[in-house]
Amino acid sequence: MNGMVPFRFLHAADLHLDSRFTGLSHIPGPVRDYLREAAFAALGRLVAVALEEEVDFVVISGDVYDSADSSLQSQLRFHEALLELSNNGIAAFLIHGNHDPLDGPRLDMELPDGVTVFGADMQRQATAVRRADGREVAIVSGISYPTAKVTDNLSLRFRRKEGSGLFHIALLHANVDGDPAHETYSPCTRRDLIDSGFDYWALGHIHKRRILHERPYIVYPGNIQGRSVKETGTKGCCIVDVDDSGIAALRFKELDEVRFLIRDIPIEGMARETDWIEAVERAVEDIREEHPKLMSVVRFRITGRSAVHRILAEKGVPEDLLDELRRREALRAGQGRFHGLVWIEGFSLESGTELDRERLLAEDSFLGEMARLAAGSAADGSTLEELVRTALAPLGENRELRRLLAEAGEDEMRVWLKRAAETAVTLLSDALEPDEETGGMPGGRQGGR
Numbered sequence: 001m002n003g004m005v006p007f008r009f010l011h012a013a014d015l016h017l018d019s020r021f022t023g024l025s026h027i028p029g030p031v032r033d034y035l036r037e038a039a040f041a042a043l044g045r046l047v048a049v050a051l052e053e054e055v056d057f058v059v060i061s062g063d064v065y066d067s068a069d070s071s072l073q074s075q076l077r078f079h080e081a082l083l084e085l086s087n088n089g090i091a092a093f094l095i096h097g098n099h100d101p102l103d104g105p106r107l108d109m110e111l112p113d114g115v116t117v118f119g120a121d122m123q124r125q126a127t128a129v130r131r132a133d134g135r136e137v138a139i140v141s142g143i144s145y146p147t148a149k150v151t152d153n154l155s156l157r158f159r160r161k162e163g164s165g166l167f168h169i170a171l172l173h174a175n176v177d178g179d180p181a182h183e184t185y186s187p188c189t190r191r192d193l194i195d196s197g198f199d200y201w202a203l204g205h206i207h208k209r210r211i212l213h214e215r216p217y218i219v220y221p222g223n224i225q226g227r228s229v230k231e232t233g234t235k236g237c238c239i240v241d242v243d244d245s246g247i248a249a250l251r252f253k254e255l256d257e258v259r260f261l262i263r264d265i266p267i268e269g270m271a272r273e274t275d276w277i278e279a280v281e282r283a284v285e286d287i288r289e290e291h292p293k294l295m296s297v298v299r300f301r302i303t304g305r306s307a308v309h310r311i312l313a314e315k316g317v318p319e320d321l322l323d324e325l326r327r328r329e330a331l332r333a334g335q336g337r338f339h340g341l342v343w344i345e346g347f348s349l350e351s352g353t354e355l356d357r358e359r360l361l362a363e364d365s366f367l368g369e370m371a372r373l374a375a376g377s378a379a380d381g382s383t384l385e386e387l388v389r390t391a392l393a394p395l396g397e398n399r400e401l402r403r404l405l406a407e408a409g410e411d412e413m414r415v416w417l418k419r420a421a422e423t424a425v426t427l428l429s430d431a432l433e434p435d436e437e438t439g440g441m442p443g444g445r446q447g448g449r
């Protein structure tokens with residue numbers, strides 16, 4: 001493809017404007033407002049980046065809105081963003097995904113000049129041009145979801161434009177290679193995409209940024225703003241440079257205003273509760289220093305083994321500590337200081353008692369047996385799933401619990417199992433300890449090794 005015209009475009013997906021930040025409780029008004037505005041702020045930055053980088057056009061691969069029934073506010077704000085791009089001569093190509101399918105009720109607004117929304121069938125192939133001189137640079141194709149649930153392999157409908165030597169870009173909202181963490185809409189394989197002859201697959205749907213392939217590029221840019229502690233790390237868009245031989249190079253640009261993170265607080269070597277409280281306070285300040293220009297929302301994961309575990313396991317993480325830490329952040333928010341604000345989403349207790357784990361795992365006893373079973377199950381995905389499903393089957397009678405259970409991923413199940421094993425070991429070792437010396441209790445150590 002030598003002698004092509006070099007150009008640059010921006011690829012984003014999963015804007016989820018108007019996202020409701022789920023799983024956050026006790027949030028004071030100003031913090032809540034800031035969170036609610038975060039997706040729009042990220043969209044504003046997207047437009048700013050498109051201008052700064054002087055891209056020739058923008059592609060957005062579905063889930064512009066968080067729900068099919070998108071709010072008037074998000075529709076107007078999105079329209080405003082497209083208009084700003086258009087006023088600066090930047091074209092935009094977009095599709096709708098499972099969150100904002102074509103059949104959702106939406107305002108019938110006139111699209112700004114240069115905006116192409118692809119429909120549900122593959123009739124239309126748009127030509128993208130270079131902004132500076134209007135020379136044709138790429139053929140852009142895309143398919144929107146007509147309804148929320150698309151189970152066909154849409155990727156097979158994409159065809160290169162006959163006789164065109166231009167760079168080919170495909171916009172698709174899809175689950176490639178069956179990522180189990182996401183709904184398997186428009187399922188397809190990497191092979192399908194590679195074999196299509198397209199040069200760049202601009203994907204949406206999976207919220208974690210992933211480059212599945214280079215030459216051709218198969219790219220999930222991830223969402224532009226995280227929405228819960230399940231969506232941690234930097235969020236943003238990709239800037240793609242295509243050179244005169246049709247080779248693309250990718251750069252990531254951060255767009256998020258609120259960063260979600262999970263941070264470990266190891267309790268090893270801690271004897272007193274105050275040691276632990278100090279560690280939490282230090283961690284908050286560390287995060288503030290690391291992200292002075294963002295609001296951070298953190299879940300602290302308490303890990304390791306020490307005497308502190310028993311205190312936390314028995315009493316739970318002290319509510320008043322959480323209240324106090326949140327009060328300090330709420331004060332900042334009240335003063336409008338959202339940059340550097342660190343909101344604690346909660347604590348996840350994944351620590352253990354001070355026992356000798358190696359010894360326990362080797363021990364010929366009920367506890368040893370249980371520890372081995374837990375460790376073995378945690379290591380194997382299917383055993384883990386079976387164990388958890390069997391253990392929690394009685395909860396399935398409740399519809400809401402059944403739904404939550406169905407949503408749980410492997411990592412979540414592993415945490416449950418770990419907590420259960422730790423709780424059992426703590427409770428049982430308390431019950432067994434007094435007799436351990438004499439070895440007389442059933443289920444205690446039976447004759448050693």
Ligand SMILES: [Mn+2]
Nearest residue numbers: 014063099205
């Ligand atoms: Mn999405």
